[in-house]
Amino acid sequence: DAGVIQSPRHEVTEMGQEVTLRCKPISGHNSLFWYRQTMMRGLELLIYFNNNVPIDDSGMPEDRFSAKMPNASFSTLKIQPSEPRDSAVYFCASKGLAGARQFFGPGTRLTVL
């Protein structure tokens, strides 16, 4: 198995632009998580899905952030418009049934100028 796949690995954009991050979970996993990691805040859970349904988006910082999971093999995290304070590493992770191990993708390093 290829593991959790994220794209792009690096993204540099200008303030005000739309940014879309993509994630392909491990085949057969039914839970998908989006995290943000910064030096100041550490690893924060933004949103997670079970069976493609958003369960808890209380970690999404504001309305500029949105996430979708149209099917079991694909999810997007969108920031519109982006701001410099959104600069961070964004991780996607997936896991199987309740109690299973969680596996992380390599992350997307986002820089907003």
Next chain:
Amino acid sequence: GIQVEQSPPDLILQEGANSTLRCNFSDSVNNLQWFHQNPWGQLINLFYIPSGTKQNGRLSATTVATERYSLLYISSSQTTDSGVYFCAVELRNRDDKIIFGKGTRLHILP
């Protein structure tokens, strides 16, 4: 909400030394995992350990669920063990929500 506290926050050791990292959590959990984030940022799942003890080479972990803590042991440290170690708990009755501690930053000196 549940509190996940890791200690110590930072640890500097000489190569070959042993270390013990601790994770305390404030509520009942479905399971607990330990992760290692290497200096390149990659997060690796080390253990899935809701209770009991597991060993994988020089690493072992013990979770005492009734007392709400887990320990990660690293023996004969190597420089490749450097990085941040995270404890993460899956909340009971919360649809698989996973909460991470702030991590222990470990630096192994050659």
